[in-house]
Amino acid sequence: MKWSQTLIPTLKENPADAELISHKLMVRAGIIRKLSSGIYSLLPLGFKILQKIEKIIREEMEYAGASELLLPILSPSELWKESGRWDVYGKELIRIKDRQNREFALGPTHEEIITDLVRKEIKTYKKLPINLYQIQIKFRDEIRPRFGVMRAKEFMMKDGYSFDRDEANAERTYKKMYDGYYKIFSRLGLKFKAVEADTGAIGGSFSHEFMVLADSGEEVIVSCSKCEYAANLEKASGKNSDVTSKTGKTENLQKINTPNIKTVEELTKFLNCSAKNLVKTIICKADKEYIAALVRGDYEININKLKNILGCCELTMAQAEDIRKLTNAPIGFAGPVGFKNIKIIADESVKNMSNFITGSNEADTHLMNVNINRDFKIDLIGDIRLVKESDLCDLCGEKLVFTRGIEVGHVFKLGTKYSKALNATYLDEQGKDQIMVMGCYGIGVTRIIAASIEQQYDENGIIWPVSIAPYQILITPLNVKDDEIKTTADTIYNILSKEKFDILFDDRDETAGVKLKDADLIGIPLRITIGSKTLKEGKVELYVRKSKEVYKISKEEIVPKIKELISSI
RNA sequence: CGGGGCGUAGCGCAGAGGUAGCGCACUCGCUUGGGGUGCGAGGGGCCGUGGGUUCAAGUCCCGCCGCCCCGACCA
Numbered sequence: 001m002k003w004s005q006t007l008i009p010t011l012k013e014n015p016a017d018a019e020l021i022s023h024k025l026m027v028r029a030g031i032i033r034k035l036s037s038g039i040y041s042l043l044p045l046g047f048k049i050l051q052k053i054e055k056i057i058r059e060e061m062e063y064a065g066a067s068e069l070l071l072p073i074l075s076p077s078e079l080w081k082e083s084g085r086w087d088v089y090g091k092e093l094i095r096i097k098d099r100q101n102r103e104f105a106l107g108p109t110h111e112e113i114i115t116d117l118v119r120k121e122i123k124t125y126k127k128l129p130i131n132l133y134q135i136q137i138k139f140r141d142e143i144r145p146r147f148g149v150m151r152a153k154e155f156m157m158k159d160g161y162s163f164d165r166d167e168a169n170a171e172r173t174y175k176k177m178y179d180g181y182y183k184i185f186s187r188l189g190l191k192f193k194a195v196e197a198d199t200g201a202i203g204g205s206f207s208h209e210f211m212v213l214a215d216s217g218e219e220v221i222v223s224c225s226k227c228e229y230a231a232n233l234e235k236a237s238g239k240n241s242d243v244t245s246k247t248g249k250t251e252n253l254q255k256i257n258t259p260n261i262k263t264v265e266e267l268t269k270f271l272n273c274s275a276k277n278l279v280k281t282i283i284c285k286a287d288k289e290y291i292a293a294l295v296r297g298d299y300e301i302n303i304n305k306l307k308n309i310l311g312c313c314e315l316t317m318a319q320a321e322d323i324r325k326l327t328n329a330p331i332g333f334a335g336p337v338g339f340k341n342i343k344i345i346a347d348e349s350v351k352n353m354s355n356f357i358t359g360s361n362e363a364d365t366h367l368m369n370v371n372i373n374r375d376f377k378i379d380l381i382g383d384i385r386l387v388k389e390s391d392l393c394d395l396c397g398e399k400l401v402f403t404r405g406i407e408v409g410h411v412f413k414l415g416t417k418y419s420k421a422l423n424a425t426y427l428d429e430q431g432k433d434q435i436m437v438m439g440c441y442g443i444g445v446t447r448i449i450a451a452s453i454e455q456q457y458d459e460n461g462i463i464w465p466v467s468i469a470p471y472q473i474l475i476t477p478l479n480v481k482d483d484e485i486k487t488t489a490d491t492i493y494n495i496l497s498k499e500k501f502d503i504l505f506d507d508r509d510e511t512a513g514v515k516l517k518d519a520d521l522i523g524i525p526l527r528i529t530i531g532s533k534t535l536k537e538g539k540v541e542l543y544v545r546k547s548k549e550v551y552k553i554s555k556e557e558i559v560p561k562i563k564e565l566i567s568s569i
Numbered sequence: 570c571g572g573g574g575c576g577u578a579g580c581g582c583a584g585a586g587g588u589a590g591c592g593c594a595c596u597c598g599c600u601u602g603g604g605g606u607g608c609g610a611g612g613g614g615c616c617g618u619g620g621g622u623u624c625a626a627g628u629c630c631c632g633c634c635g636c637c638c639c640g641a642c643c644a
Contacts, residue, residue, distance in 0.1 A: 011593095012593060012594085012605065013592095013593075016581065016637085017636065018637090019638075034636090037636065138644090140643085143570085146637085146638085151644085202644085209644085317641090444644065460604095479602045482602080510605090511601070511602055511603095515604090516604045532602085
């Protein structure tokens with residue numbers, strides 16, 4: 001492709017509305033342009049990259065036994081109502097009406113649609129397992145789109161769905177897909193980690209997220225410094241490094257004055273004690289019912305875990321006025337003692353505490369020497385806290401490490417959540433109806449472009465891995481008005497084209513400086529620089545973007561040298 | 570949805586009641602040709618939008634719209 005014939009509008013200055021390095025570079029390199037908040041056009045360079053990523057995904061999906069299809073973007077509300085997600089998915093679902101006033105959703109994910117297809121087409125165990133995927137634009141009305149294509153309202157996604165006879169077979173499919181994902185992200189040249197994750201709005205029993213490791217990532221990865229354990233922060237659990245064990249004697253309950261002291265921090269300062277002596281009481285609204293969640297003062301509640309343990313649909317922190325009504329006290333003074341008709345869920349960190357401090361349900365006072373069972377009863381104990389960096393690994397007891405990542409893939413064991421709701425069944429050998437067991441597997445294709453840049457760039461621009469670079473080779477004649485340079489460049493372009501390399505030819509009449517700056521900015525892995533200096537020696541330069549190595553070679557040496565370099569970088 | 574910031578040429582910005590500017594980009598001419606060459610001449614603005622104050626409004630006041638950041642929330 002000749003540069004002059006395509007659209008690669010490079011920019012000297014950073015866009016004012018970009019924060020993240022990948023976002024800035026994608027705009028500057030002419031890869032994307034914004035149409036509206038969270039809505040982007042992929043320019044030719046961006047589209048080339050997308051296609052390279054898709055090609056790798058397709059190859060590995062076929063290898064893992066999945067077949068590609070294409071499902072509609074518009075999905076009728078009836079299916080979503082059947083699965084129950086029309087209400088549960090919430091405002092993220094973009095809903096529209098046609099002229100008949102029928103309601104549709106713009107597909108944010110396709111469990112309903114694929115399950116509907118499969119239940120209609122597959123009736124027998126003989127046709128199972130089946131594994132289907134598509135690569136398609138998805139729509140999600142994100143609360144706050146940000147960081148360019150990293151979190152957009154519209155993005156390219158690969159979504160796959162598997163249907164098996166039973167758990168054991170589904171488990172095997174899950175493993176196959178998990179391994180396939182490993183191969184995909186490795187081939188994409190990414191440094192990544194698979195972590196255990198919460199299943200969120202998709203649902204199911206178990207999931208892994210594939211995280212690209214980057215400090216700018218939105219996700220927090222909790223991993224063990226010694227063993228294989230790794231999970232995202234929402235899912236992660238750990239042991240307290242300093243278990244508060246029961247002291248022998250239980251002291252008498254005592255009410256103390258704590259004027260205007262509402263936070264744990266203020267209280268520890270005021271009483272000159274550790275947060276580990278306090279128990280925080282958080283009032284939440286679980287669907288329609290109010291509950292109280294207890295956690296040791298130095299921990300935070302993990303809403304996701306609490307939601308899972310309660311098995312409710314929606315869980316939010318209670319509003320100030322509701323808290324006042326329920327506890328007769330303003331925010332900051334709630335406590336479990338004297339609660340009636342409110343379920344109390346306690347974190348494990350509270351279980352063995354004694355003589356601790358809580359709110360008193362009365363303004364400006366707290367209770368000291370509170371004890372479980374004597375002063376209040378716990379309805380449910382579980383892990384409902386966010387892990388801290390000082391916690392220890394649940395599996396091996398070693399230290400946990402917190403790092404950051406960008407989620408680029410997510411695989412779920414769905415179980416029968418959708419097949420049951422939509423009644424996707426098959427007949428087994430005995431002629432008995434059985435429910436299919438599902439899995440689903442997503443990859444954020446557009447997001448991978450940004451994630452790759454976050455992992456590899458320098459002060460001059462992007463550095464693409466060969467596998468996803470829009471072009472493998474950039475040919476840069478430094479002066480197109482010089483006949484010798486021009487004809488040499490043309491010859492080399494022809495030679496390399498015959499070898500089926502993917503080439504961008506910078507035929508623009510720009511000065512050398514402009515071309516070299518642009519070359520670094522768009523980050524093509526190999527560059528052939530043709531200028532009068534080296535041409536005098538009968539040679540051209542082969543430049544490696546990543547290592548900055550330069551090879552002076554003759555025309556004849558180009559093809560073998562490029563082949564050697566491409567396989568090594 | 571709450572808090573904060575910003576909307577002036579394609580991009581990045583200045584201008585704070587009295588003739589709309591700068592740098593880059595763009596067009597033309599010359600020049601230069603190994604890291605954003607230099608000189609000259611040009612084109613391009615409903616100053617986001619609607620209303621108000623004023624003799625006079627990018628500039629002051631009010632509404633709306635858009636964009637960005639933080640938070641709640643989420644692949």
